[in-house]
Amino acid sequence: MTWHQNRCHGLNYGTSESLTGPITYRYAILEKDPERDILGTGHHSISAVPGEDTYRIAYHRFATPLAKYDKGKGFHRETCIADLRFGSDGLMEKVEMKN
Known part of the structure; x- marks a missing residue:
């Protein structure tokens, strides 16, 4: 199972023996990286590639550098x-x- 960290700063990952839990937190699989100007990593979707044993994750993050936006910092997004x-x-x- 994956879920958002607080305020969209990353994605947590956990596992369970049952669909109804309990869920064991494992670690974050996606986190902001301010040194690389990667911020606001959050809302996501995971999908399997049909006919392959391949998975992809789509997520958004803040468009950067933030300095290029006069206002609405954090509201401009990039899809990754x-x-x-x-x-x-x-x-x-x-x-x-x-x-």
Whole structure:
């Protein structure tokens, strides 16, 4: 299961033995990275590529640099798509974000 961190600053990942829980928090798979000007990572969707054993995650983040916007900082968004990978243990790996 994935869910937003507080105020859209990333995505948490957890697993459960049952659809009704309890959910065990694992780690964040997507987080802001201010040093790389990646901010406001949040709302997302995960999908499987038909006919392949491949998954992708689509998410939005703040359009940057923020200095180019007179007002509405954080309301201008970029849509990003990244591969979603799973480790040999079956758990999701952290998303590799690109600038």
